[in-house]
Amino acid sequence: MGWFLRITERHGDLSGVFKHMVVLGYIVAMPVNILTILLAFILLLANKVTWKELPGYLLILNIIILIVQILV
Numbered sequence: 001m002g003w004f005l006r007i008t009e010r011h012g013d014l015s016g017v018f019k020h021m022v023v024l025g026y027i028v029a030m031p032v033n034i035l036t037i038l039l040a041f042i043l044l045l046a047n048k049v050t051w052k053e054l055p056g057y058l059l060i061l062n063i064i065i066l067i068v069q070i071l072v
Contacts, residue, residue, distance in 0.1 A: 025069065026069075029069065030066070030069045030070070033062060033065060033066045033069065034066065036062060037059070037062055037063060037066060040054060040059050040062075
């Protein structure tokens with residue numbers, strides 16, 4: 001939080017913050033999202049987890065977020 005306040009206070013705009021958010025979104029978040037979806041599908045297909053243990057709406061929401069990440 002302090003880092004964010006120092007950047008916005010020094011420059012007066014959020015362009016530096018947005019650059020970091022874009023980098024984290026493409027380099028970190030998208031691969032982690034893909035791995036999470038693949039792990040969930042592998043565990044479901046191997047019958048290690050059931051739909052009761054893995055909420056379906058979270059998996060669907062994760063897939064929607066991944067599609068948005070890929071398209072944007």
